Amino acid sequence: MESDSIHKLTMPKWGLSMTHGKVVEWLVPERAEVSAGTEVVEVETEKITGCVESSKCGILRRQVAKSGQDVPIGGLLAVVADLSVSDDEVNRFVEGFVLEEACDESASDDIAPEFVEVGGRRLRYLKQGEGGQPVVLIHGFTGNLDNWLFNHAALAQQRAVYALDLPGHGQSSKDVGDGSLDMLIGTLQDWLDALSLSRVHLVGHSLGGAVALGVALRSPDRVRSCTLIATAALGPEIDADYVEGVVEASRRKQLKPYLERLFADPSRVTRQLVHDLLKFKRVDGVPHALSKLSKNFVANGKQVAVFRSELEQVQSPTQVIWGEADQIIPSSHASDLPDPISVELLANCGHMVQMEAAREVNQLVLSFLEKTD
Amino acid sequence: MPRTLSFQQAINEALDQEMARDESVIVIGEDVAGGQGAEGETDAWGGVLGVTKGLYAKYDDRVMDTPISESAFIGAAIGAATSGLRPVVELMFNDFMGVCFDQIFNQAAKFRYMFGGKAETPVVIRTMIGSGFRAAAQHSQSLYSIFTHIPGLKCVVPSTPYDAKGLLIEAIRDNDPVIFFEHKKLYPLEGEVPQELYTIPFGEAEVVREGQDVTIITLAEMVHESLKAVEALAQEGVECEVIDLRTTSPLDEETLLDSVASTGRVVVVDEANPRCSIATDISALLAQNAFGALKAPIKMVTAPHTPVPFADNLEDLYKPNAEKIASAVREVSEYQAWKATASTS
Numbered sequence: 180m181e182s183d184s185i186h187k188l189t190m191p192k193w194g195l196s197m198t199h200g201k202v203v204e205w206l207v208p209e210r211a212e213v214s215a216g217t218e219v220v221e222v223e224t225e226k227i228t229g230c231v232e233s234s235k236c237g238i239l240r241r242q243v244a245k246s247g248q249d250v251p252i253g254g255l256l257a258v259v260a261d262l263s264v265s266d267d268e269v270n271r272f273v274e275g276f277v278l279e280e281a282c283d284e285s286a287s288d289d290i291a292p293e294f295v296e297v298g299g300r301r302l303r304y305l306k307q308g309e310g311g312q313p314v315v316l317i318h319g320f321t322g323n324l325d326n327w328l329f330n331h332a333a334l335a336q337q338r339a340v341y342a343l344d345l346p347g348h349g350q351s352s353k354d355v356g357d358g359s360l361d362m363l364i365g366t367l368q369d370w371l372d373a374l375s376l377s378r379v380h381l382v383g384h385s386l387g388g389a390v391a392l393g394v395a396l397r398s399p400d401r402v403r404s405c406t407l408i409a410t411a412a413l414g415p416e417i418d419a420d421y422v423e424g425v426v427e428a429s430r431r432k433q434l435k436p437y438l439e440r441l442f443a444d445p446s447r448v449t450r451q452l453v454h455d456l457l458k459f460k461r462v463d464g465v466p467h468a469l470s471k472l473s474k475n476f477v478a479n480g481k482q483v484a485v486f487r488s489e490l491e492q493v494q495s496p497t498q499v500i501w502g503e504a505d506q507i508i509p510s511s512h513a514s515d516l517p518d519p520i521s522v523e524l525l526a527n528c529g530h531m532v533q534m535e536a537a538r539e540v541n542q543l544v545l546s547f548l549e550k551t552d
Numbered sequence: 553m554p555r556t557l558s559f560q561q562a563i564n565e566a567l568d569q570e571m572a573r574d575e576s577v578i579v580i581g582e583d584v585a586g587g588q589g590a591e592g593e594t595d596a597w598g599g600v601l602g603v604t605k606g607l608y609a610k611y612d613d614r615v616m617d618t619p620i621s622e623s624a625f626i627g628a629a630i631g632a633a634t635s636g637l638r639p640v641v642e643l644m645f646n647d648f649m650g651v652c653f654d655q656i657f658n659q660a661a662k663f664r665y666m667f668g669g670k671a672e673t674p675v676v677i678r679t680m681i682g683s684g685f686r687a688a689a690q691h692s693q694s695l696y697s698i699f700t701h702i703p704g705l706k707c708v709v710p711s712t713p714y715d716a717k718g719l720l721i722e723a724i725r726d727n728d729p730v731i732f733f734e735h736k737k738l739y740p741l742e743g744e745v746p747q748e749l750y751t752i753p754f755g756e757a758e759v760v761r762e763g764q765d766v767t768i769i770t771l772a773e774m775v776h777e778s779l780k781a782v783e784a785l786a787q788e789g790v791e792c793e794v795i796d797l798r799t800t801s802p803l804d805e806e807t808l809l810d811s812v813a814s815t816g817r818v819v820v821v822d823e824a825n826p827r828c829s830i831a832t833d834i835s836a837l838l839a840q841n842a843f844g845a846l847k848a849p850i851k852m853v854t855a856p857h858t859p860v861p862f863a864d865n866l867e868d869l870y871k872p873n874a875e876k877i878a879s880a881v882r883e884v885s886e887y888q889a890w891k892a893t894a895s896t897s
Contacts, residue, residue, distance in 0.1 A: 196554050196744075350748070430756060432810075450762060461718060463749040 184264050185272050186235040188257040190250045193224055194328035195292065195305070199251045200224045202244045213239050213259060216538055220244075220256055225451040229329055232538055237261050240269045292324070292350070297369045300352035304343035304370075307331050311338025312403055312552050313376055317367065318342070319385025319411075320476060321425050321456065321469060323349030326384065329537030334382075334544060343370060345387070347472055353464030358471030360386075360412075360484045364393035371401060380548055381495075382406040384533060385508065386476060392486050392493070399494040404551035406544050408500045409530050413490075413512040415481040421507055422477045426469045431457060443504040443529040482508075490517050496551045497521075500543055502528030502535065521547075555747060560603050560739040562713035563678075566720035567604065567640060569749050571611050574638065577724055578614045579607055580629050581642030581678075585617040600644050601680070601739060626652040626677065630660045630729070633675035638724055646679040646695045646733060660729040661704030672727040676720070681709075682735040682773060683823065683860045683871050692860035692867075694772070694824040697833070699731045700800040706730040706754055707801040711775040713743035715798055718752035725751065735772040755802035759811070763791035766881050767811045769834055770821035771797040778821050780874035781881065790885045800830055808834065809842055816847035817884045821877055826854040848887035851880045 190200050203221040207213055218230035219239060233239075237259040244250045244257075255276045258269055292305040305324050314334060318326040324342035334340045344351035346366055347358075356362045367390055371379065380403045383391030388410025395402040411417070421440050428434040435453050439445035459465060475483060490497075498521040501510040507530040513522045523543050528535040557565060571577045584599050585608040598605025608615040618625040622643055629641035643649060649656065656677070663671040683692040700707045706728055710716040716734070723730040760775060761782060768778045775796045782792040793811050797803065812818055818838055822831040831852040838850055853872045861867050 350746075429753065431759070450759075458714075458746075458750070461750040461752060462746065463751070 184260055185268065186233070186237060186259040187255055187272075187276065188219060188231055188233060188259065190222065190252050190254045190256055191229075191231060192252045192332070193229060194226060194325045197224050197226070197252065197328075199249050199254075202246050202248050202250065202256065203228065204246060205242050206230065207239050209239055209242055211239050213237060216542075218538070222256075225449070226325075226455065227328070227449060227452065227534070228447065229534075229537065231256060233259050235259055240264070240266075241273060243273055294350075295370065295373050297366060297373050300346050300354055300366065302343055302346070302352065302366070302370055303350040304341050304374075305331070306339060306341050308335025308337070308339050312378070312380060312548070313339040313341060314380040314382060314548065315367075315371070315376070316340065316342040317381065317383040317387030317390050318345065318348065319387050319409075320422065320472065321348070321459075322384070322387070323459075325349075326531070327533065330533050330541055330544070333537070333541040334548075338548075341374070341376075343367075345390070347465070347468030349459075353462065353468045355468045355471050358468070358475045360389055360393060360475060363390045364397065367394055368398060368401075377401065378403050380404045380406070380551065382408065382544060383410060384408040385530065386411050388412065389484060389486070395493050395495045395497070396486065396489055402495040404547060405493065405495050405497040406500065406547060407497065408533055408540065409502060409505050409508055409510075410499065410512075411476070411482055411508060412484050412486045413499075413516075414487060414509070415485055416509050416512070417477055417480075417482050418507045419477050419480040422473050425456070426466070426473050429457075429460070440506045441530045442535055443502060443527050444535065447531075447535065490520065496547075498523065498543070498547050500525065500532060500540060502530060502532035504528060505530045505532070554744045556742045557713050557717075557745040558739065559710075559713045559716050559734075559741045559743070560601070562717040562743075562745045563603050563720055563734065564605065564607070565745070566717045566724070567607060568610070570721055570724045571607065571614060573749065574724075575614075576636060577638045577640065578616065578632070579604055579611075579640050579642070580616045580618060580625055582618055582620055582625075582644055584608075584642050585615045599642060601736065603678075603734075603739070604642065622648050623652040623655060627655040627659075629675050629677070630655050630673060633660075633673045633729070634663060634671055638674045638676075640676045640678060640724060643677055643679045645691045646681050647690050647693050649679065649695065649698075656699075656729070656731075657702045657705065661702050664728065665704060673729050674724075674727045676723045676726075676730045676732055678720075678732045678734060680736045681733045682737050683855070683867060684737050684773070686862070686864065686867065688862040689859035694733070694735075694822075696731070696733050696800055697824060697829045700803075700830065700833070701828075704729070705801060706799065707733065708754065708799050709733045709735075709771045710798060711735075711738065711772050711796050713741060713745045715752060715758070715796075717745055718750050719754075719798065721749055722751040722754060726754070733772070737773050738776075741776075752798070754799045755804050756798065757804035757807040758796040758798055759793065759807065760796050761792065761794040763793040763815070765791045765815060766817040766819060766885050767793045767795060767808075767815045768819050768821055768877065768881065769795045769797065769808060771800065771830065772823065774821045774823050774872060774877075777872065777874045778877055781877040784874070784878055785881055788882075790881060792881060797830070803833075803837075805837060805841070808838065812838055812842045813845045816845050817887070818846070818848075819851045819853060819877065819880045819884055821853045821872055821880075823855060823872055825857050826852060827857055829854065847889065848884040851884050853877050853880045
């Protein structure tokens with residue numbers, strides 16, 4: 180339906196459980212110019228608020244959905260086209276879309292997570308995209324594959340991108356063995372074997388960054404490149420109170436202030452975000468797993484594993500991305516890194532920089548992938 | 553895409569997974585196993601409404617059918633609990649509890665207290681509550697307030713499939729007697745339920761919806777009626793906070809008081825009769841501890857002080873519903889203290 184001259188903006192699917200989103204606010208008025216990457220409209224889901232961007236240059240011709248309106252995934256939000264396209268053509272496009280495409284829910288529903296048994300543990304992962312040099316996304320402590328909800332699909336347009344749940348996390352097995360970083364690194368290597376992924380780009384966030392770095396050090400030939408986002412293991416400092424707090428807190432009211440430290444903008448922490456983490460923490464085995472992992476991860480207020488002195492040995496091209504306003508692991512850990520490592524600091528972003536500045540992070544990762552393919 | 557189960561299936565899954573995990577968990581009750589001489593699952597009733605269906609085929613003699621003798625089998629379950637098992641005993645309708653009150657509130661509820669903390673009674677009594685089933689006065693009551701009154705008993709009244717599974721697993725693992733009230737109208741309700749085992753702690757109310765104008769405090773099926781009501785109210789510009797108690801004993805006072813401190817206006821919705829009820833209990837709690845925050849009198853929406861009628865039209869009239877809840881919310885949200893003062897001077 181989309182022609183060369185008319186571009187549609189539709190409701191994206193952020194995360195596995197999203198079925199619809201609510202239009203919060205239009206960030207661009209009708210008749211205004213937009214370029215590729217302009218944030219056009221703010222959308223709120225049960226879990227999170229994010230921005231939908233234009234993928235093309237042109238004029239925002241029509242705000243199809245109104246503020247406050249619920250729109251199913253794939254539903255039409257806006258139309259972008261040059262002035263050479265007449266209003267009638269835009270009208271016909273909008274009407275045609277409603278009749279022909281908005282009801283098609285199945286199109287966006289075909290991705291489903293899979294499970295694989297690795298070393299006696301059942302691990303969940305989600306694959307999006309096909310071909311190319313594959314990418315593996317590794318979440319951080321208490322996270323899961325949904326932490327990449329603003330990134331996964333965007334990175335997977337030209338290649339296969341996998342996101343997995345580490346042991347003790349998401350819907351993977353809650354058995355974390357001795358709870359060590361070595362166990363996580365070993366499990367990721369075994370998981371790569373299980374999926375016959377011989378050489379991959381690794382993208383790790385926080386504790387997942389330490390896992391990525393560990394794999395790059397141990398099996399350099401398997402790691403095409405490493406993108407470390409707000410990564411652990413580059414210095415001893417960490418908000419140990421946060422780590423202890425998220426492990427201990429059992430009620431919404433206790434948990435929320437800790438989660439607010441993850442973002443530069445604490446209003447990003449929705450009810451559902453807190454709720455989902457609480458739900459996760461209630462699952463059998465999770466409190467034990469988190470407590471075990473956290474004790475191996477942080478001791479006496481400091482990170483236990485610091486790979487800074489080993490960075491020179493990392494053979495894979497590496498980039499480091501950090502939010503300047505990170506309250507969990509200071510962005511100063513991105514300073515004074517060995518020369519070949521490129522460093523990108525993003526202003527006004529906290530620890531969950533891949534959510535807060537999804538567009539910038541996606542662009543940085545994509546161009547790094549292209550360079551290092 | 554998320555995995556969904558009905559309320560009924562969620563309870564069945566909790567029983568199944570706990571029986572698989574812990575050999576000391578047994579199920580006792582009328583018809584819970586199946587008709588006499590049933591071969592496997594095929595002829596099994598699995599409870600009067602089929603909640604325990606399939607367990608007999610899997611766990612054999614750990615699922616015990618009983619005669620129609622509530623006082624005997626409730627007593628047996630309590631005795632078994634004190635000697636090392638974790639029985640989940642089903643007493644069809646809470647209306648029948650009367651015949652075994654001694655075992656429940658004079659024995660089970662008192663053991664820990666009277667034996668110096670040394671005796672534990674990890675029994676769960678599952679029972680159905682609720683009107684709207686055309687089941688008349690002896691099969692339709694909601695008697696959780698009677699059990700909430702007794703120290704030593706824990707009372708659980710879930711409203712969603714997710715909560716039903718997590719709270720039942722918590723109940724089975726709890727070392728005190730727990731009465732688990734299942735609203736029979738909720739059995740077909742579908743909702744997201746994880747496959748994994750999980751527990752929901754007692755004494756934690758769920759803020760189902762946030763709002764700054766009026767707090768609705770409710771439980772069981774009335775959570776859903778309240779949610780229907782707040783949609784219409786939001787259109788009128790009244791934003792309600794809806795709190796699902798989940799457990800009436802222990803009671804999450806903190807969540808209730810926090811909410812009322814910010815809204816100052818309260819409607820308590822309870823399907824049970826109004827005297828000496830959860831609704832009056834909560835009203836008293838708020839009047840004593842949140843008096844300064846209240847901007848309007850506390851309003852209760854309950855059934856009238858009558859038995860549940862059998863006639864369809866009367867039963868419909870008897871039961872609180874979204875419309876009655878909405879009109880109570882309007883009343884408290886429009887209430888202005890100065891007008892009340894002016895009219896009395």
